[in-house]
Amino acid sequence: MSILHFVYVILLVLVAACFQPSHVLAAAQFEDTASPSSYLNNSPCPNAEDIAPCVCTYWDVYHSLDIDCMSIEDEQQLYDVFHANIPDPNFRRLDLGTDNLKTLTDTVFGDVTFETVWTHSTGFYGILTSVGPETFMKSAPTLRELYMPYNNLSNFPFQSLSQYTELTDFVLHDNPVSNFPIIQSENLRYIDLGAATFDIIPTGALDGLPNLEEFDVSSTTSIHSMAA
Template sequence: MNILLLVFPIPLLTVLFAQPIYGFESLGAHDVPHFRTLPCPNPEDIAPCICTYTADKGVMDMDCMNISDEEELYQVFHSLIPIPTFGKLSLPSDRLTTLTDEVFRVATFEDVIINCSNDCEPTLTTVGPNTFIKSVSTLMSLTMYPTNISEFPFDTIQEYVNINAFILNDSPLSIFPTISSETLLTLVLINDTFREIPAHILDELPNLKQLELGWNSIDSLGKDVFASLPDIRQIVMVNGGLRHLHSRQFAVTSPNLYVIVLESNLIETVDPDTFIGLQSSTIQLVGNKLTLLPEATWKPLLDSGVILQLAGNDLTCGCDVAWIVLEPTYHPLV
């Protein structure tokens, strides 16, 4: 008996197995081929989630925006997923109420986005302390908006050794969270309900660069609250409730801070030494309620090259601003 042995050259085998592999199950008369792109799981195993693979980046993303509830999400991630390593995970915040610790089994993610459309009714209220525990070494960003989350396991953020962005917007969060992280670069808490930023609350974020806290009801700031951020670049607190700014509330130690945005608050007065440590930065105070520009408050800042943006304030034009008018070097800065 003659046996025909086919031997492929090694380079040909390399080419064959380096390409994305597609396949489909046996079809009925009216079936549509259900293609699979390796290393993604079989589409029917993870439906209604959709896995996409970007070959040039070697990354799988999982889109679960069409998931109906927690049970269906649980079934998806407890199905056969040969390689449970994903880049982006997308989830709806208006179809889930709780993300339990076991829901994702052994799956890991780099970026998690939980959101819904602007006119949706968010239902997500709870995220377990270990929901993303398998991603402690991979998670880089967690974005959630809008949600009904009033509590979150903020104390676990420090366990994620590569996280650089945390965003929680449009939630009923009523107390500014205590967060510790050596890697967090961006913290965004927009349109929540807290009113106070206590002193020392940011002390455990040594590498934070961007802080956005707009559309809150913030009317109270602790003294030196931003001074513990040695590399902060941007502080944004627009559309808040700030009315009177006091000494050292915006004291900074970062030489890289380039802007403080306080647009559309209710600011009427600013004490001397409110802003300390700014070097060639911009203070954006557009749309507040300032009427006076006391020399003791603003001259030291202009002497340091700080730019003041003051449009939309009802400033008086009297002798109290003569110190600015009579000094031409200040004119480009105001």
């Protein structure tokens, strides 16, 4: 190979290195500077002391927050948690213990929003009896799944469900709902009112649910008739 040819090859290599596509360079820079630990160090979770006994988890892969309030002791403590300094009020999931909660008031969650809400009890049943009509209203544009089984809910604002524009799953299994609720929703696909205490499903009660795919009233053995 002549010296001139050798110099020409070297120049081609240098030019190619200088003109790599921008997305390749960006990816290389990202690999050098980003790591799971850097995401965790910048977690948007509130200070642990501010929201105790609730616990916030930041999923760096999905850039989302969960909050576990299974150990909550009373309504005032729950209120204080969600009115603390919360840098990012948008949570993916709330797990809420209902061993010590009787009511969820309209203002208990402040400006915090959720995509999924699960209530739980360390025993078989929680003592939750009432949910306010505005309790989850801040989550009206975000809430997809609302699971509140095995409580003592006889007072639930069914009429507000029409305002939850993303809600697809609604579970109130094994709660003492004595009158079949009239529910209207364009997006609900799954409803579970199994083991309730109503005995009549009015004619046309499901007409306001055009996209309903499954309606579960299993174990509600007292249902015996339809009323006009």
